Amino acid sequence: xxxxxxxxxxxxxxxxxxxxxxxxxxxxxxxxxxxxxxxxxxxxxxxxxxxxxxxxxxxxxxxxxxxxxxxxxxxxxxxxxxxxxxxxxxxxxxxxxxxxxxxxxxxxxxxxxxxxxxxxxxxxxxxxxxxxxxxxxxxxxxxxxxxxxxxxxxxxxxxxxxxxxxxxxxxxxxxxxxxxxxxxxxxxxxxxxxxxxxxxxxxxxxxxxxxxxxxxxxxxxxxxxxxxxxxxxxxxxxxxxxxxxxxxxxxxxxxxxxxxxxxxxxxxxxxxxxxxxxxxxxxxxxxxxxxxxxxxxxxxxxxxxxxxxxxxxxxxxxxxxxxxxxxxxxxxxxxxxxxxxxxxxxx
Amino acid sequence: xxxxxxxxxxxxxxxxxxxxxxxxxxxxxxxxxxxxxxxxxxxxxxxxxxxxxxxxxxxxxxxxxxxxxxxxxxxxxxxxxxxxxxxxxxxxxxxxxxxxxxxxxxxxxxxxxxxxxxxxxxxxxxxxxxxxxxxxxxxxxxxxxxxxxxxxxxxxxxxxxxxxxxxxxxxxxxxxxxxxxxxxxxxxxxxxxxxxxxxxxxxxxxxxxxxxxxxxxxxxxxxxxxxxxxxxxxxxxxxxxxxxxxxxxxxxxxxxxxxxxxxxxxxxxxxxxxxxxxxxxxxxxxxxxxxxxxxxxxxxxxxxxxxxxxxxxxxxxxxxxxxxxxxxxxxxxxxxxxxxxxxxxxxxxxxxxxxxxxxxxxxxxxxxxxxxxxxxxxxxxxxxxxxxxxxxxxxxxxxxxxxxxxxxxxxxxxxxxxxxxxxxxxxxxxxxxxxxxxxxxxxxxxxxxxxxxxxxxxxxxxxxxxxxxxxxxxxxxxxxxxxxxxxxxxxxxxxxxxxxxxxxxxxxxxxxxxxxxxxxxxxxxxxxxxxxxxxxxxxxxxxxxxxxxxxxxxxxxxxxxxxxxxxxxxxxxxxxxxxxxxxxxxxxxxxxxxxxxxxxxxxxxxxxxxxxxxxxxx
Ligand code: SF4
Numbered sequence: 001x002x003x004x005x006x007x008x009x010x011x012x013x014x015x016x017x018x019x020x021x022x023x024x025x026x027x028x029x030x031x032x033x034x035x036x037x038x039x040x041x042x043x044x045x046x047x048x049x050x051x052x053x054x055x056x057x058x059x060x061x062x063x064x065x066x067x068x069x070x071x072x073x074x075x076x077x078x079x080x081x082x083x084x085x086x087x088x089x090x091x092x093x094x095x096x097x098x099x100x101x102x103x104x105x106x107x108x109x110x111x112x113x114x115x116x117x118x119x120x121x122x123x124x125x126x127x128x129x130x131x132x133x134x135x136x137x138x139x140x141x142x143x144x145x146x147x148x149x150x151x152x153x154x155x156x157x158x159x160x161x162x163x164x165x166x167x168x169x170x171x172x173x174x175x176x177x178x179x180x181x182x183x184x185x186x187x188x189x190x191x192x193x194x195x196x197x198x199x200x201x202x203x204x205x206x207x208x209x210x211x212x213x214x215x216x217x218x219x220x221x222x223x224x225x226x227x228x229x230x231x232x233x234x235x236x237x238x239x240x241x242x243x244x245x246x247x248x249x250x251x252x253x254x255x256x257x258x259x260x261x262x263x264x265x266x267x268x269x270x271x272x273x274x275x276x277x278x279x280x281x282x283x284x285x286x287x288x289x290x291x292x293x294x295x296x297x298x299x300x301x302x303x304x305x306x307x308x309x310x311x312x313x314x315x316x317x318x319x320x321x322x323x324x325x326x327x328x329x330x331x332x333x334x335x336x337x338x339x340x341x342x343x344x345x346x347x
Numbered sequence: 348x349x350x351x352x353x354x355x356x357x358x359x360x361x362x363x364x365x366x367x368x369x370x371x372x373x374x375x376x377x378x379x380x381x382x383x384x385x386x387x388x389x390x391x392x393x394x395x396x397x398x399x400x401x402x403x404x405x406x407x408x409x410x411x412x413x414x415x416x417x418x419x420x421x422x423x424x425x426x427x428x429x430x431x432x433x434x435x436x437x438x439x440x441x442x443x444x445x446x447x448x449x450x451x452x453x454x455x456x457x458x459x460x461x462x463x464x465x466x467x468x469x470x471x472x473x474x475x476x477x478x479x480x481x482x483x484x485x486x487x488x489x490x491x492x493x494x495x496x497x498x499x500x501x502x503x504x505x506x507x508x509x510x511x512x513x514x515x516x517x518x519x520x521x522x523x524x525x526x527x528x529x530x531x532x533x534x535x536x537x538x539x540x541x542x543x544x545x546x547x548x549x550x551x552x553x554x555x556x557x558x559x560x561x562x563x564x565x566x567x568x569x570x571x572x573x574x575x576x577x578x579x580x581x582x583x584x585x586x587x588x589x590x591x592x593x594x595x596x597x598x599x600x601x602x603x604x605x606x607x608x609x610x611x612x613x614x615x616x617x618x619x620x621x622x623x624x625x626x627x628x629x630x631x632x633x634x635x636x637x638x639x640x641x642x643x644x645x646x647x648x649x650x651x652x653x654x655x656x657x658x659x660x661x662x663x664x665x666x667x668x669x670x671x672x673x674x675x676x677x678x679x680x681x682x683x684x685x686x687x688x689x690x691x692x693x694x695x696x697x698x699x700x701x702x703x704x705x706x707x708x709x710x711x712x713x714x715x716x717x718x719x720x721x722x723x724x725x726x727x728x729x730x731x732x733x734x735x736x737x738x739x740x741x742x743x744x745x746x747x748x749x750x751x752x753x754x755x756x757x758x759x760x761x762x763x764x765x766x767x768x769x770x771x772x773x774x775x776x777x778x779x780x781x782x783x784x785x786x787x788x789x790x791x792x793x794x795x796x797x798x799x800x801x802x803x804x805x806x807x808x809x810x811x812x813x814x815x816x817x818x819x820x821x822x823x824x825x826x827x828x829x830x831x832x833x834x835x836x837x838x839x840x841x842x843x844x845x846x847x848x849x850x851x852x853x854x855x856x857x858x859x860x861x862x863x864x865x866x867x868x869x870x871x872x873x874x875x876x877x878x879x880x881x882x883x884x885x886x887x888x889x890x891x892x893x894x895x896x897x898x899x900x901x902x903x904x905x906x907x908x909x910x911x912x913x914x915x916x917x918x919x920x921x922x923x924x925x926x927x928x929x930x931x932x933x934x935x936x937x938x939x940x941x942x943x944x945x946x947x948x949x950x951x952x953x954x955x956x957x958x959x960x961x962x963x964x965x
Contacts (some may be wrong), residue, residue: 019813021825050808055649058816065813066826071805073652074815075645076675082642086649086657087805089633090608094653094805112645115638317633324628331630333601333768336594339584341531343383347580 014039019069030181030207035067037187045195047095054097055080057104060135061128064099078109081116088121092314096123102143103133106162117171117200119313124194124201132213145290164204165285165305174199176305180206182221193304199312219291220300233303238270241299281306351569357416359424363441364433365402366395366409369514374411376518376532381415382585382762387576388415390760391423396699403465408440417574421875425950431517433457435466450484456491486566490516497556501549512553519557526572529554586763588727588756593623595734597630603774605656609634610646615698616754617660617688640668651681654804660686663705670713675816676747677717680800683747684737688757691946700946701755703871704922709749716837718844721900723751725874728763739774744847745799755948756872779803791824798843845901854903859885859892865958866913870896870926873919873949880954891958907934915961917941919949
């Protein structure tokens with residue numbers, strides 16, 4: 001017989017969320033930073049450790065649960081979302097985190113991802129996007145840029161890549177955001193926001209795979225290019241970027257245009273970010289040009305693109321059960337077995 | 348006018364018509380009416396794969412066969428005594444399944460030139476006119492005309508709507524013929540059409556018109572009666588297989604205290620389990636219609652991980668899609684119930700026809716060494732017990748369990764002496780609640796005497812741990828690629844499943860002597876046919892016995908012993924020989940197969956001849 005040991009509610013630190021398992025990612029992998037930021041925010045989210053569950057699929061990122069001292073499941077390729085759906089449907093009080101990659105969530109598990117988003121389970125999807133298949137040693141992924149030369153595409157890939165956030169918006173995700181491994185503060189903020197959102201949070205995290213796709217996001221993460229190439233979204237604030245905050249994005253009718261601030265335009269002329277504006281959110285996720293290609297070029301936005309409130313699947317499911325019980329009383333097995341019409345055979 | 352009244356012991360009737368003619372409903376109504384009189388029965392609904400195949404054609408024929416008797420019945424019967432044919436195609440499809448001298452009631456309107464052409468009869472040939480049915484007793488009734496006449500005063504109904512009540516005319520007529528009351532059908536119609544008064548009244552009117560037609564026409568000289576069957580005393584109801592299976596799950600949930608979660612994707616012929624369970628929310632049952640078969644089983648795994656009883660239901664092709672997730676459940680060693688209502692395969696195969704061809708898939712159809720208990724249901728009401736037992740094994744042995752049923756028993760009906768809730772043995776479940784004093788750290792893969800690991804669910808303080816599909820180190824559950832550990836774990840997972848044999852009943856003989864010449868060994872839905880054949884052969888004084896296996900993996904400990912008590916073993920299956928492979932492999936028995944792969948059940952008659960032939964050899 002086991003006896004329960006009552007643990008007082010201690011103040012935990014990031015260390016309490018680390019396990020005794022040796023971390024097996026390649027040295028320099030962006031996953032380390034993401035792990036560190038997740039461990040950092042966990043003590044502060046107000047959820048007891050035992051109520052946190054991390055479910056992953058297959059891929060480098062999906063090793064994540066082994067390194068988190070919470071409940072966790074390292075499942076099968078693409079299905080973490082579906083497993084998490086069943087868990088959340090039955091145990092709504094748990095804080096469920098899905099750790100997945102671009103291949104896991106957008107290729108083999110694409111179907112489950114969009115269906116989870118439309119159902120709006122209150123879970124957090126952390127999608128580590130490294131634009132490559134790392135675990136299988138370097139084939140292109142559904143987010144790799146066109147014409148990418150990899151082991152499986154020696155003449156360049158023919159696939160057109162997914163725009164993950166546009167896909168999430170298309171599936172009616174109730175929280176859509178982007179962050180990066182190389183900006184710990186922003187990542188911590190975005191992780192916390194994802195947690196705080198009631199509903200499915202889709203957080204894309206740019207993650208450098210220094211072995212098979214090194215520098216994929218360099219222009220967004222390196223000091224020299226970051227200010228010009230990234231746009232950090234803040235609710236209620238104008239879309240400003242640039243080394244000296246001298247540029248902005250203005251809406252010319254329905255078209256976003258990059259403008260210089262100063263003579264012709266001031267911050268007042270700019271697009272004001274509204275996380276709750278669905279239509280603007282739809283446009284924001286489309287600021288997604290390939291910086292190496294000619295044509296219209298925008299900085300890449302980071303932050304919360306869109307957030308809305310909509311009923312969560314597990315809550316409505318629980319409500320239906322409660323309503324059924326309120327209406328008919330708790331199920332009576334004998335009544336069910338008997339059905340409506342019976343007959344007697346005398347002895 | 349006065350009529351003869353004849354007492355019959357056993358009747359097989361088949362209602363056949365176009366799939367839009369309402370034959371299933373007619374058959375079900377007659378079934379309920381029969382059951383409520385305490386007459387024993389078995390049914391066999393047989394419908395086309397197409398929801399609405401072209402009207403009047405052979406592929407569009409839908410049939411409902413019902414056998415009822417004052418004696419016990421175990422099958423819906425090999426051949427019918429009476430066929431109701433609503434059109435020419437229905438006659439064509441069923442002609443070879445009428446007994447010589449049997450009755451045919453033909454709806455003349457369904458034999459006009461158009462219908463004859465649609466049924467592909469050659470020009471100018473009408474089987475009702477050309478003497479080809481002389482070996483039968485044919486009664487022609489103009490159902491369409493009589494129905495329209497009965498509804499003369501229903502001026503607000505169009506012809507199409509009037510004609511839709513045709514099946515009620517037939518039902519009324521058959522009720523008259525077998526001396527029945529109309530009450531249960533009137534109640535049914537009232538519930539169904541209560542809000543549509545005209546439709547309700549018109550249906551009742553036609554039902555009565557059919558009954559009165561029997562009374563007034565001179566075409567029928569005899570009414571028949573079948574007495575109550577001599578069944579064990581008790582309270583009975585009528586039950587269909589999928590319905591019983593769903594109730595078995597509800598019961599398992601109630602008696603284990605575990606809430607049921609069904610993660611599934613609609614597929615014929617399994618969907619009715621979802622339909623049934625989705626109605627029982629007041630039992631705390633959650634049903635989740637997932638985006639695909641894989642999400643169905645994956646969500647059920649998530650639910651079981653959370654401490655509920657995860658269930659997924661499917662049929663053959665869906666089973667194929669679920670295999671990877673089944674492997675995960677085997678690695679995680681958590682309870683899970685996978686229900687496969689088998690149908691004709693491979694691929695999409697014969698969606699509405701029955702087959703037992705997924706046994707080897709259930710046994711072996713996964714990557715790696717991936718053993719899983721397999722349980723089968725043998726009759727419609729047995730689906731209840733099989734589901735209950737499968738759930739018990741899953742939670743008490745921390746393992747996914749496959750439950751095999753098939754289209755034949757899923758849709759078939761029979762009387763059921765249903766149990767009382769309190770008579771169902773409670774299913775004991777233990778969750779690990781925390782660490783004991785001598786446990787410094789939680790060991791998720793530490794096993795008990797059954798080789799079963801603890802069920803520790805999220806939300807339990809102090810038991811935070813990680814599980815997954817990578818090979819586990821025994822005891823700690825940590826990822827391990829160690830070669831000795833892998834060998835040990837493969838053997839342990841197998842031993843754990845094998846050990847279940849200590850916790851299931853021994854195999855018994857269903858009928859016949861303990862030792863003898865031939866053992867008929869079956870599993871699943873062939874039960875009724877094998878039983879009937881065995882009883883007939885035994886009545887002729889032949890040394891034939893019947894054993895029917897519920898526990899297919901692991902087998903009951905004494906199965907080998909039983910096999911060795913017989914000179915010969917015959918294994919009838921609706922497949923190309925699957926159980927036989929496993930039996931030969933495990934017991935080195937030179938068993939013979941009787942294999943019918945036509946999408947329909949094996950008949951008693953063909954089994955009787957097969958056994959006799961076997962007895963004659965040498
Ligand atoms: S292969 Fe790439 S993504 Fe995978 S661990 Fe190594 S660096 Fe990280």
